[in-house]
Amino acid sequence: MEADLAALGERLKARRQACRLSLDGVARETGVSKAMLGQIERGESTPTVATLWKIASGLRVPMSYFLAPGLTPASRSSIPWHQDASGMTVLPLFAFDPGLGFEMFVIDLPQGTFSESPAHAPGIVEHVVVIEGAMELAIEGQWHRLEAGDAMRFAADRPHAYRNLDAPRARIHDLIHYPAGM
Numbered sequence: 001m002e003a004d005l006a007a008l009g010e011r012l013k014a015r016r017q018a019c020r021l022s023l024d025g026v027a028r029e030t031g032v033s034k035a036m037l038g039q040i041e042r043g044e045s046t047p048t049v050a051t052l053w054k055i056a057s058g059l060r061v062p063m064s065y066f067l068a069p070g071l072t073p074a075s076r077s078s079i080p081w082h083q084d085a086s087g088m089t090v091l092p093l094f095a096f097d098p099g100l101g102f103e104m105f106v107i108d109l110p111q112g113t114f115s116e117s118p119a120h121a122p123g124i125v126e127h128v129v130v131i132e133g134a135m136e137l138a139i140e141g142q143w144h145r146l147e148a149g150d151a152m153r154f155a156a157d158r159p160h161a162y163r164n165l166d167a168p169r170a171r172i173h174d175l176i177h178y179p180a181g182m
Contacts, residue, residue, distance in 0.1 A: 006043040008082075011066050013041045015059050030058030031118070048084035050117050057121045062096035062178060064103040086115040088162070096178070104175045109135050109164040116161040123179030126156040133167035146172075 016026050027034040032054050039045035056063045067082050067090065083089040089108045096103040128137060134147040138161040139154045146152060154160065164170045
């Protein structure tokens with residue numbers, strides 16, 4: 001099941017309006033072009049995971065705000081996967097919980113996938129656990145190979161990247177921890 005682009009666009013527009021920002025203002029805060037933001041709001045474009053991170057960081061909301069608002073264990077099976085142009089797919093397991101300060105995703109990286117992620121907001125930490133296949137994770141320009149059962153924690157407030165060069169598919173759990181007050 002694919003992500004609902006119209007719903008994603010509506011959430012972007014609602015957050016933009018709640019912040020009392022124009023599309024120009026959101027573009028300045030996120031580094032995403034006004035044209036792209038408009039296309040996302042109208043449901044005309046599928047943003048990459050990296051673009052969604054830029055928007056979420058700039059608007060100071062967790063990624064699950066866009067992908068899984070109101071996610072509960074009972075609704076998990078009806079939440080769609082979000083697939084971007086790199087082939088990376090993301091499925092929220094746990095939406096952001098302000099009391100616990102984290103959200104968690106299942107991410108699939110088909111063979112040949114390469115996805116760069118911009119720096120997230122200050123203080124954000126990612127915990128990546130490979131549950132199937134193998135992948136590589138770049139942190140501060142250095143690639144680390146991770147295979148099923150391997151895990152890595154890193155400061156995600158700097159650019160990082162994911163790739164799968166040789167496994168048919170890599171599947172990971174990605175727990176994202178936000179600093180208090182996010």
